[in-house]
Amino acid sequence: MPRLETIIGGIFFATLIAGVGAIIASKNKAKSVRRRYTWQAGGIALEAVAFLFFGLMSIYLSKASERPTITGSIIEIKQFHGKHPSSELIVAAPSGDTARIHSQCQGDWLHVGDVVTVRYVRYDRTLLDLKVMSGGQAGLRLQESDQTLWAGLLAAIGIAFGIGAVHTWQSAPDESEEEIESEPTDTDGPDPGSILNIN
Numbered sequence: 001m002p003r004l005e006t007i008i009g010g011i012f013f014a015t016l017i018a019g020v021g022a023i024i025a026s027k028n029k030a031k032s033v034r035r036r037y038t039w040q041a042g043g044i045a046l047e048a049v050a051f052l053f054f055g056l057m058s059i060y061l062s063k064a065s066e067r068p069t070i071t072g073s074i075i076e077i078k079q080f081h082g083k084h085p086s087s088e089l090i091v092a093a094p095s096g097d098t099a100r101i102h103s104q105c106q107g108d109w110l111h112v113g114d115v116v117t118v119r120y121v122r123y124d125r126t127l128l129d130l131k132v133m134s135g136g137q138a139g140l141r142l143q144e145s146d147q148t149l150w151a152g153l154l155a156a157i158g159i160a161f162g163i164g165a166v167h168t169w170q171s172a173p174d175e176s177e178e179e180i181e182s183e184p185t186d187t188d189g190p191d192p193g194s195i196l197n198i199n
Contacts, residue, residue, distance in 0.1 A: 059155070099125070
């Protein structure tokens with residue numbers, strides 16, 4: 001059964017892609033001007049829904065989730081290098097329980113076999129507090145925050161998209177304005193065919 005985090009991420013990306021598709025469809029000049037505005041506003045609105053949904057759900061589930069503590073040995077460490085280094089470690093307790101935990105720290109000073117006490121968010125496995133109990137770095141402690149600040153930023157982006165969608169919708173011309181714009185003008189002089197008929 002997929003994790004709740006995976007389901008929410010899937011809904012986010014599906015809605016995001018649908019919004020991008022609607023915005024691309026709004027560029028089709030075969031549609032009337034008003035319909036193009038409508039498609040564009042709808043696409044931006046879908047983007048707003050995606051960011052708001054993901055941000056607010058992440059905040060709620062993170063705050064509502066259990067925050068258990070586990071003490072055990074590190075049995076696996078994966079380190080991710082780059083602009084935003086991070087690490088993932090698996091801690092196994094003597095009881096047989098295991099926890100896969102994400103850290104925003106690269107964790108070069110942690111080693112397989114170190115005994116650690118870790119407190120984390122069960123929903124997204126985010127590390128909150130880690131203390132090394134034994135090993136070469138015994139006594140060291142690492143504290144991190146949950147991801148609610150980042151999720152709040154995503155929700156704010158959703159609000160901005162929502163404002164943009166409303167503005168785009170309100171900027172759409174009325175059908176009467178489209179008809180006026182599409183009516184031919186006589187600035188180019190009389191129709192040559194009519195002159196021939198007169199002659």
